Amino acid sequence: MKSALRSAPPSDGSARTWLAAVPFVVVIVVFAGIYMGVADRLPDPLATHFRDERADGFSSVPGFLTASLALLLALGSVFGLLIHLRVPAPDVPWLIAGCYFTSAELGYVFCGTLLANADASDASAVREPWWQLPVGLGVALFAGALGRLLAGAAPPWPRRAPGATSRLDVPAGTTAGWSRTISSPPLIVLGVLLLGAGLVVGILAGWFPAAGLLFGGAVVLPLASVRVTVDRRGLALSPTLLPGRFRLRRIPVDRIAEAGSRRIACFAEFGGWGYRIRSGASGLVLRSGEGVVVRLTNGREFAVTVDDAATAAALLNTYADRAQARQGG
Structure with missing residues (x-):
């Protein structure tokens, strides 16, 4: 019997x-309304970046409005497309929560910038109090929680029985290999946005404040597309955007107790x-869906989401059996 208290997720x-689009629309409407109310009281240029409560970055009014609206529209479109393509994956409610969090955080910053500049005769005299940062984060967290509540519960993926493992029939003395590439559109978008935002901040406000954004993009993008390989040596994960010898993770076959999908x-x-x-497990998860789960000889698990995971797990089990036979002999 279904619980009457559980929120029903959207049907399609x-x-x-x-x-997911609602919070971005609301923020754009509020942003436009605030601008219309203070348009004749704004200096040009505006103070748009602050350090130690003092303005250290400036932008023209049209430039600030265009960049703000473009970013809100772009993020709203990207989030909406990702959610539309991934229904009914279990992580969709969290994507919707991310929409509310992101739109609220950006909206607070953009609207706060307009209000801080209102009635200022000189943009260099505009101040941004330190408490704006925690208040903005609190508003964004509240919005994210609201989005998660409105999204409701997503249907769980059906799980295969833990003991359902198999082997590939690879004749003794021969070897076989398996390889697939898995990519994450959300991480690709995130990496590109971080690099793009870093370049914009670097050009407008200096490269020191942009360093964190650029570093984040450089870390995220290599993780966004990975080649998963299984051979007689074990399981290997290699970023497709980096040289072939670079490995994110390699698990030797003699450390594998059993693999499943x-x-x-x-x-x-x-x-x-x-x-x-997390406790007792780790993994490279670039999407929800089919994946290989390897139980290591130390009792921990490692998971990687990838297509044709059953074949990869069966081949790993074949090589693990061979390794155990050699050690037993």
Whole structure:
């Protein structure tokens, strides 16, 4: 019997897409309303960047309005497209929560910038109090929680029985290999946005404040597309954007006790995308869906989401059996 207290999720991709678009639309309307109310009281240029409460970056009014609206529209479109394409994956409610968090954080910053500049005769005299940062974060967290509540519960992936493992029939004395590439559109978008924002901040406000954004983009992009390889040596993960010898992770076959395949939910099991570590397990999860789960000889698990995971797991089990036979002999 279904609980009457549980929120019902939107029934299809269109409903979820509109739910994700709502906060961006609200922020754009509020931003436009505030601008109309203070337009004749703004200096030109505006103070748009602050350090130690003092203005140290400036932009023209048209430039600030164009950049702000373009960023809100771009992020709203990207989030909406990702949610529309990924329904009914279990991580969609968290994507919607991310929409509300992101739109609220940006809206607070953009609207706050207009209000801080209102009635200032000189943009260099504008001040941004330190408490604006925690207040803005609190507003964004509240909005994210609201978005998660409105998104409701997503249907869980069906899971394969833990003991359902298999082997490939590879004749003794011969070897076989398996390889697939897995990419994460959200991480690709995030990496590109971080690099783009870093370049914009670097040009407008200096490269020192942009260093964190550029570093974040440089870290995220190599994780956004990875080649997963299984051969007689074990399991290897290699970023497709870096030289072939670079490895994110290699698990030798003699450290593998058993491998299996099942559906993996990014947020429910690992709390998000990317290289994740939690108690008793770690993994590279770039999407929710089919994945290889390797149980190591030390009792820990390693998971990687990838297509054709059953074949990869079966081949790993074949090589693990051979390694155990050699050690036993």
